[in-house]
Amino acid sequence: MSSGSVKVIVTSGRTLNQGRAMEKGKITQDYEDAVALCEMGSTTMEALGIENGDTVIVKTGLGKINVKAKLNKNLPEGMAFIPCGPYFNYLLDSYTQCTGMPGFKSLEVTITAARGAKIQTVEELTQKMKEGI
């Protein structure tokens, strides 16, 4: 079992669960469950020595955030996916290439295993951003 880290490109986008949970309400467990996760392929999971549901730390130059790992067999090696929402955006820079649009689709990140580590709730994350952390 490895406990190292992997470098991948993370892309973000919609999922059905994220859409449903968003409609239910953002301040719900459903929403947190739908967006505080990182999908990755089996090779990436093996490299990290983790299992479906373990916590991982996703890190960019801007900061890091804990999310739940989710196996997605269809994701190629070197690519991970985080549903669009506050957990992905916490890692994202604001550069828009002068278009207004940040680079939601390709973020270089490092993923590290953190089995058992706590995942912040949506409210805690909002509070953190309010305090500018």
Add this chain to the structure above:
Amino acid sequence: MTEVGNTFKDIVCTFCGCLCDDIIIEVDGEKIVKNTNGCAISKERFVGHMENRCLQPTVKGNPVTLEKAIQRAVEIIASSKRLLIYGLSSTENDAQREAYRLAEITGSVVDNTTSVCHGPTILGAQESGETTAALAEVRHRADLVIYWGANPAAAHPRHIPHYIRQPGEYIKDPKKDRQIWLVDVRETTTTRMVDRFLKINPATDLEVIQTLRALIRGTKLDVTEVGGIDIKELEEIATAMKTAKYGVLFFGLGLTQSWGRHRNIDAAIRLIQDLNAHTKWGLMPMRGHYNVSGANKTSTWVTGYPYAIDFARGYPRFSPGEYTAVDMLARGEPDAMLNIAADPVAHFPRAAVAHLASIPVINIDPKFNMTSQLAEVNIPAAIAGIECDGAATRMDGLPLYLKKVIDPPDGVIPDRDILRMMIKSLEKVMK
């Protein structure tokens, strides 16, 4: 409205840009109990409309009357030097128009969520024009439909089953007579619904599109692959596109948000223009929020521009990258924000949220969202298309009337009326 007992027929679903208008809603007393025909998201929207609901206006977290909340909002707006008005894509056309009026009288910047979804689509269209189609026309005629960088199974669940895998006037058997292809950087749930999946390498959309253009024009290319696809396969795709009787390219944020932004769209539009020298092709953005297309239209009618508009000089000026919400906030420019029917705290990058957290925010939304956690003033609103009527524009530009099926919670009024109250009060203050 066809109303049988408490059953409402032909209701428009106000979640995504498909605006499916065949929804049947059953109301029992004060509750929506059933949604027939809607997808999983639609069911959640209608049946769960009272969940996580904000029912009481608040100022700094304290419950206040609507009048008091408006009064505080007006104080914030009147004392602000650089107000940013944002959101508007999950509300109806009249509310949008009131927001532009408010921006005009206060000399503010007004932007809608287009800037973080299909803003590049509009920039591409401004450079290269628009080659569009109606969804009905696609259903009746298209023998080749390509989704590019879109995942309708997740974001527009009925797009394929309701509009595309349906028989039409000239497409008798939608399985045999119509091909559906998907181009994406990863396999998604949509992959299972299509006839062919083409996986391209991330950030190579522009190269692949330009290659197809060259091949369609008959140029021989001295390469073996582009974007991870063999050139032979690309040649075959180019031929299939050229020989289709009627093709449509639906594209999503995989094209607008990735490397290249509006240049990708510019190229896609030109690809469609090239194809129209041989056959008939159209192109359509998969608009996300149900009335983001309407936000662009109302904004263009009223101000001349679709988004990112500054009224500081008393007349509208358009400058994406400058008056777009993320850029404004990341530069630390606005000293107050009025957010209507959107959740920038959930959907903006961190630096933009950090500035938003440091300024007074007025948030108008039916539900608690992440922005309401940071806002000084929260005003609950009625949900258009469920608790009040209105009009919205489908992704193909078709305007549809939204019906009311149930009363809003006590004391909760539509966005347009909240904004009208603010404007009335501001006009007195600013005299």
